[in-house]
Amino acid sequence: VAIKPIKVSQLNAYIKRILQSDPLLGNVSVSGEISNLKLHGAGNIYFTLKDEISKVSCFLSSEHVRDLHYELSEGLEIVVSGHLYVYERGGSYSIYVKEIAVAGVGNLSLAFEQLKQKLSKEGLFDQSRKRSLPTFPHKIAVVTSDTGAAVQDILKTIKDRNTYVDILIFPCLVQGPGAAADISTAIDKINRLFPEVDIIITGRGGGSMEELWAFNEESVARSISASAIPVISAVGHETDTTIADFVADVRATTPTAAAQLAVPDTFQIKLYLDELLLRCREDFTNKVNYLKMRLKANGFESFRDGLLNRIKLNESKIDQLIEGLTHAIQIKIADFDLIIEMLKIELEGLSPLSIMNRGYGAILDMNGKLMRSAIPLLPKNQINVIMMDGQLICTINDRILKEEKNVGE
């Protein structure tokens, strides 16, 4: 059966109708690698998806580009979802992409890494940019959902620790579309409207990576880094790390931890103050006592005391000398006593009385002179014989000398 020739446009219209009415092609997912990536001025993106053998054109409209958290790049393995679209004029077809999923690491992980690298290159994470928190804040602003657990945790922790600091709650969305913009705006607004705020805490309670995503958005990171007021990030649990954590001046692992970091414990401060005052008092008293002591050491009293001490010292020296002297004299006296005693004994041996005791007598002449010889004595002479117990006055009858006797014989 011969078919009547048709026009090119009729062919393309027919193909379009066939292809675009196919239920499978109307909702298709295709995996492949990005090549020929082109960004159009209007925000649309064109690229070719290819595998080892074939390729197909893809189109991503600007409204869907906005939903991407990351940037597409050449060679990136992705899965596109959308429908087939036929260009009648060119006689070509392409996939009209509505969603893109990154194969392997996943979209969010890729987006995270990309933004992290970008901001890191810009120096937004530099340690030198981080400001230290004031030790005694007067006002804390909290940027989080006013219905979440985070705000309750923060309020409770601050109130428990600190009865002084004012708290300003800035409610905002913390997940879903618009959350990032909300957080970012809140931080900007606080800087503009309440510049007296000392610290901003921004964060939320735990959740999935998707739920925490707002804190991985560039706008939030930009607002944190632009904030003149120091920012503490407190997103999710300890294991969750977001871009906001990298940019913030201080990263707290949880909202509760953020509150602890932000405000000092006023009770502890009171204790510390009391201790300081006590030390001040003690040090002052010590100083005065020390000076008093030094004054005393150089005053009249000490002079007098010194003098008295010297007098006492000399007195005791004298006492000692006297005592020594007395002792020496006593020894001397004892020595003499002994000598006298000995002399007395010796003398007694020599005494005529001791001889008389044995029956001898001493003969004295008339003049009382002791006679040692018979020669001067003549008959008729009177002599005195002294004996132990008396005297004999005698008259000599005769005298016989030893020689005369011998002659007479």
Added chain:
Amino acid sequence: MSANKEISFESALAKLEKSVDEIKKEGTTLEAALQLFDDGLKQYEYCSELLSKAKQKVMLYDKSTAKLKELD
């Protein structure tokens, strides 16, 4: 609100700490020590007063009216 205070809590506390350190020093004269003690006492009273004025306020920013509303 903290800007129009004459001195901040931090600087008062730092002064008190300095007083304690200075009094202790051997070279400090009695007159100076007396002055330091006096100063220290003043700082202590200032800090204590600041702390004891338990006037903590919790406020909520209302986006729609752009006004602050006090809670509690």
